[in-house]
Amino acid sequence: ALxxxxxxxxxxxxxxxxxAGLTGLxxxxxxxxxxxxxxxxxxxxxxxxxxxxVRINAIAPGNIIFPDGEWEERINGERGDAWTRWIKREVPLQRFGKPEEIGSAAAFLLSPVASFITGAIVPVDGGQTR
Incomplete structure (x- = not known):
């Protein structure tokens, strides 16, 4: 493509x-x-x-929840309360991300508004990586 x-x-x-590519998790x-x-x-x-x-950037999503996904299975399983507590402890925004939040970051980075951003790895993780 390039x-x-x-x-x-x-x-x-x-x-x-x-x-997971930013630090050992x-x-x-x-x-x-x-x-x-x-x-x-x-x-x-x-x-x-x-x-x-040509600008090249990356998004580094955190824990994103969506229907039939792994996180939905986990929080609806027998250890669901433990996973919910883990998210509240590990993610400063104390919640899962949503697919549309990844899409918004992608739309921004691909748009002319981000015309001076290149080589960036943008975590979209509710502050989980520190």
């Missing part, structure tokens, strides 16, 4: 990472490692593509 972007115009690419090793690799790729591509006026 090669096909018009170097005379403005372009933007958005990667989806995870807060106890997630599976391969998951966190691959997300850290996406973060590194984002920063390196931003350096290379900037001269062609």
């Amino acid at each position: 090669r096909r972007m018009d170097p005379r115009g403005e372009g933007a690419i958005l990667m989806i990472s995870s807060i 106890g997630t599976p090793l391969t998951y966190g490692t691959s997300k850290a690799a996406i973060n590194h790729l984002t920063k390196e591509l931003a350096r290379v593509s900037g001269r062609n006026n």
